[in-house]
Amino acid sequence: MSRQNYDCIVIGAGVQGCFTAYHMAKNKQSTLLLDQFLLPHSRGSSHGQTRIIRKAYEQDFYTHMMEECYTLWAQLEREAGVSLFRRTGILVKGPAEDQDFQLFRDTVQRNAVPTEELTPDQFSRRLPQVTLRSGEGTFIDTTAGVLYADRALRAAQGVFQSLGGVIQDGEKVLNIQPGSTVTVTTACGVYKAKTLVITAGPWANTLLSHTDLQLPLEVVKINVCYWKERVPGTYGIETHFPCFVQTGAAQYQIYGLPSNEYPGLVKICYHMGSKTEPDERDRQKDQTDVHVLSHFVSDYLPGLEPEPAVVETCMYTVTPDHHFVLDYHPIHRNIVIGAGFSGHGFKFGPVVGKILCELSLGQIPSYDLSPFKIQRFHKNLRSSL
Numbered sequence: 272m273s274r275q276n277y278d279c280i281v282i283g284a285g286v287q288g289c290f291t292a293y294h295m296a297k298n299k300q301s302t303l304l305l306d307q308f309l310l311p312h313s314r315g316s317s318h319g320q321t322r323i324i325r326k327a328y329e330q331d332f333y334t335h336m337m338e339e340c341y342t343l344w345a346q347l348e349r350e351a352g353v354s355l356f357r358r359t360g361i362l363v364k365g366p367a368e369d370q371d372f373q374l375f376r377d378t379v380q381r382n383a384v385p386t387e388e389l390t391p392d393q394f395s396r397r398l399p400q401v402t403l404r405s406g407e408g409t410f411i412d413t414t415a416g417v418l419y420a421d422r423a424l425r426a427a428q429g430v431f432q433s434l435g436g437v438i439q440d441g442e443k444v445l446n447i448q449p450g451s452t453v454t455v456t457t458a459c460g461v462y463k464a465k466t467l468v469i470t471a472g473p474w475a476n477t478l479l480s481h482t483d484l485q486l487p488l489e490v491v492k493i494n495v496c497y498w499k500e501r502v503p504g505t506y507g508i509e510t511h512f513p514c515f516v517q518t519g520a521a522q523y524q525i526y527g528l529p530s531n532e533y534p535g536l537v538k539i540c541y542h543m544g545s546k547t548e549p550d551e552r553d554r555q556k557d558q559t560d561v562h563v564l565s566h567f568v569s570d571y572l573p574g575l576e577p578e579p580a581v582v583e584t585c586m587y588t589v590t591p592d593h594h595f596v597l598d599y600h601p602i603h604r605n606i607v608i609g610a611g612f613s614g615h616g617f618k619f620g621p622v623v624g625k626i627l628c629e630l631s632l633g634q635i636p637s638y639d640l641s642p643f644k645i646q647r648f649h650k651n652l653r654s655s656l
């Protein structure tokens with residue numbers, strides 16, 4: 272028989288919920304972490320083997336947060352006794368005049384992110400398997416690498432439980448009753464807590480509807496494509512092929528990771544997908560992103576076959592400005608929301624969890640949260656509150 276009263280309930284055991292629960296437990300809060308599916312699962316946004324971590328960003332505020340992220344990822348590695356990060360560097364590449372490329376370049380320069388600059392000659396010697404077009408700029412953020420995603424979730428959950436935290440999976444939240452004590456009703460029970468944190472990924476608005484709030488979030492299906500090396504190992508992690516992000520080749524960025532989790536297959540994705548409902552994900556059959564990627568692979572990565580060998584599925588929950596939501600509920604201050612991670616939130620998990628924990632405890636957050644406030648959607652909000 273599980274207990275019914277907690278200091279905090281966290282809804283959603285993706286990367287953000289796991290790290291929020293981890294920080295709550297470190298702050299000696301009795302915490303219940305709920306997920307609708309049996310863990311681990313592949314129906315949200317945090318599953319799969321790998322994610323990119325990098326300091327190169329288009330905005331200073333993300334680069335600033337990354338400093339602490341690296342420290343906290345390393346701390347979790349020590350606590351859990353597992354390796355979660357492998358440094359590869361990330362190649363940032365795009366037309367030198369492209370606005371995105373310039374934003375990346377300016378941010379790394381302003382923040383003294385360690386980089387390796389490559390002349391066209393050096394580029395062709397270092398990365399002969401990548402086409403460099405005339406007029407393209409390049410640099411490598413040497414701090415970047417691969418995070419082992421599934422392993423990271425297990426590690427954060429394990430530390431949380433070792434600190435007394437409770438995980439109940441396969442338990443869908445059906446109702447939230449706000450109040451000075453929040454009441455959460457699941458398919459299996461009724462729980463009460465002083466504070467509630469909602470980190471429900473693509474289902475954020477479904478949960479928030481119980482609190483009379485809707486955020487301008489768009490859920491999109493991402494086709495996670497793996498591309499076969501013509502010569503095995505050419506783009507491999509063992510041969511020091513870096514992660515990469517390409518700007519200016521299509522409407523949205525294209526990014527990739529060296530072959531690693533599936534030997535001989537390189538993961539390359541388009542940074543946008545087609546609109547879906549989270550429970551209807553597999554009915555969305557649009558292949559536009561796959562076609563964009565096929566053209567990109569033909570044009571820029573001649574050592575890969577231009578048809579994907581494996582296609583998996585994931586979802587982004589995208590805000591209008593592609594920045595996160597990290598805030599209190601506008602009416603119920605003991606409900607805290609982490610949402611809209613817009614396809615780039617994994618690397619921030621340890622710091623997002625820390626911030627959501629600080630908000631939940633009524634502490635002054637460690638970061639300026641103005642880019643992440645719900646208030647920025649003011650116009651959209653008025654009609655939905």
Ligand SMILES: Cc1cc2nc3c(=O)[nH]c(=O)nc-3n(C[C@H](O)[C@H](O)[C@H](O)COP(=O)(O)OP(=O)(O)OC[C@H]3O[C@@H](n4cnc5c(N)ncnc54)[C@H](O)[C@@H]3O)c2cc1C
Nearest residue numbers: 283285286287307315316317323444472585612616617618
């Ligand atoms: C293909 C792909 C590639 C990516 N690459 C990168 C990358 O390289 N670097 C990077 O930093 N980020 C990357 N991201 C983004 C990153 O993975 C996401 O931002 C992050 O995983 C979002 O986590 P989350 O915890 O918000 O959501 P989720 O992982 O979706 O977790 C939400 C959880 O809430 C649960 N839930 C929902 N409703 C209920 C309910 N009613 N009751 C109980 N539980 C509920 C769900 O079951 C789910 O487990 C990528 C994402 C995708 C899809």
